[in-house]
Amino acid sequence: MLYGRLTYCRPGKPKGYVNIGDYIQTFAIDYIYKYMEIPADKIINIDRHALRSYTGEEVILPLNAWFGYKDDTGEFSKYIRPVFIGYHNLNKNINKKMNQYGIIGCRDEGTYQVLSQKGIHAYISGCMTVLFPKRDIKPEKEKVFLVDLPQTVLKVIPKDIKEKAEYVSHEIQLGENVNDSQEQRRLEKIAQEILQKYRNEATLVITSRLHAALPCMAMGIPVILLREGVDERFTFIDKFISIYNIKDKDILKRIDWKGQAPNIEKFKKQVMECACEALGGTLSDQTAGKIHEYYMNRERISISIPFRVKAYESIYRRFPNLADFIREKILFRFTIASSRKEK
Numbered sequence: 538m539l540y541g542r543l544t545y546c547r548p549g550k551p552k553g554y555v556n557i558g559d560y561i562q563t564f565a566i567d568y569i570y571k572y573m574e575i576p577a578d579k580i581i582n583i584d585r586h587a588l589r590s591y592t593g594e595e596v597i598l599p600l601n602a603w604f605g606y607k608d609d610t611g612e613f614s615k616y617i618r619p620v621f622i623g624y625h626n627l628n629k630n631i632n633k634k635m636n637q638y639g640i641i642g643c644r645d646e647g648t649y650q651v652l653s654q655k656g657i658h659a660y661i662s663g664c665m666t667v668l669f670p671k672r673d674i675k676p677e678k679e680k681v682f683l684v685d686l687p688q689t690v691l692k693v694i695p696k697d698i699k700e701k702a703e704y705v706s707h708e709i710q711l712g713e714n715v716n717d718s719q720e721q722r723r724l725e726k727i728a729q730e731i732l733q734k735y736r737n738e739a740t741l742v743i744t745s746r747l748h749a750a751l752p753c754m755a756m757g758i759p760v761i762l763l764r765e766g767v768d769e770r771f772t773f774i775d776k777f778i779s780i781y782n783i784k785d786k787d788i789l790k791r792i793d794w795k796g797q798a799p800n801i802e803k804f805k806k807q808v809m810e811c812a813c814e815a816l817g818g819t820l821s822d823q824t825a826g827k828i829h830e831y832y833m834n835r836e837r838i839s840i841s842i843p844f845r846v847k848a849y850e851s852i853y854r855r856f857p858n859l860a861d862f863i864r865e866k867i868l869f870r871f872t873i874a875s876s877r878k879e880k
Contacts, residue, residue, distance in 0.1 A: 671755070
C-alpha cells in the first residue's frame with residue numbers, strides 16, 4: 538500500500554498563475570506522514586486532476602484541499618482510497634455514497650452543511666495546516682508582511698504599517714516550456730521559501746488568504762485576517778482568530794493591529810490523533826466528534842460575499858476562460874491579483 542500526496546502540476550486555469558496555498562496544504566500532509574514515520578519510498582505524488590484516471594498500485598490519499606470544479610463529484614479511481622480530512626466542496630452534484638470511504642472530514646462548516654443535507658456522515662476537521670509546528674524563536678527585528686491584499690483592503694491599513702511592510706503574493710506565475718514534474722518542484726520550492734520567510738522574519742502578517750493566515754497562526758506568528766467579504770471557506774478559522782470585513786461598520790475601531798496568535802498546541806495533538814486514525818482506517822465517531830465539537834463551539838462570522846465575486850464564480854463554472862479574462866482585465870483592482878503589482 539502506498540500513500541499519496543496531492544500535487545498541482547497544471548491547474549487547468551487560463552490565467553497563467555497558481556495559488557501556492559494548494560502546495561501549502563500538501564505540506565501539512567507531509568508533516569503527518571513524517572509523524573507517522575511513513576517511508577519516503579512509500580509516498581507518491583498524484584495530480585489533483587487525475588483522481589478518477591489514476592492507475593497503479595493502491596494508494597491511500599488524504600484530501601486536504603479545495604474541490605469546486607464541475608467534475609469534483611466525489612468519485613475516484615478504484616486504485617485510490619480517499620481519506621477526507623480538510624475537504625472543501627460545495628458541489629451540489631456530490632456523490633451521496635461517499636461514506637463508503639468512511640466519515641468525511643470537512644474543512645469548514647459550509648462543506649459540512651452541504652454534505653449533511655445529503656445524508657452524508659461528516660464532521661468538521663478544519664484544515665491540516667493547523668498542524669504546522671510552532672516556531673521556537675521569535676525574530677528580534679520588527680517585520681510586517683502584507684499578503685495578497687486587494688486595493689480595497691489596502692486602503693484601510695495605517696500608513697505607517699504599509700510604509701515599513703513587505704508585500705508578498707501567493708499567486709505565482711507558471712513557467713513556460715517546462716514539464717510538469719519540473720514545475721511541481723519549482724512551485725513547491727517557492728512555497729517552502731515563502732513559509733520559511735514568514736517563520737524566520739515575520740512579527741506580523743496581514744492577509745486576505747486563508748492559507749497564509751492559518752499556517753502563520755499555527756507557527757505562532759501574529760495574524761490579521763482582513764478581507765472584503767467572507768465566504769464559506771472561512772467558516773472554521775473564526776474559531777481561532779477574528780475575520781475583519783472592511784464592509785462592517787466601525788471596522789477600523791475594532792481591528793487589533795498587533796494581530797492574534799492563539800496557543801493551540803493542545804488542540805494540535807487532537808487533530809494529529811484524528812488524522813492518523815483516519816489514514817489508518819480506524820477513525821471513530823468519538824475521535825471525530827471531539828474535533829467537530831471544538832469547531833462548532835465558536836462565535837460565527839457572518840457570510841458576506843460581494844456581488845462581483847458571486848458573478849465571477851457563476852461565470853467561471855461555465856466559461857472559465859472568459860471569467861479569468863474578466864477577473865484580470867476588469868475586476869483587477871478589486872482582487873488579490875492586484876498585490877502582484879505592488880512594489
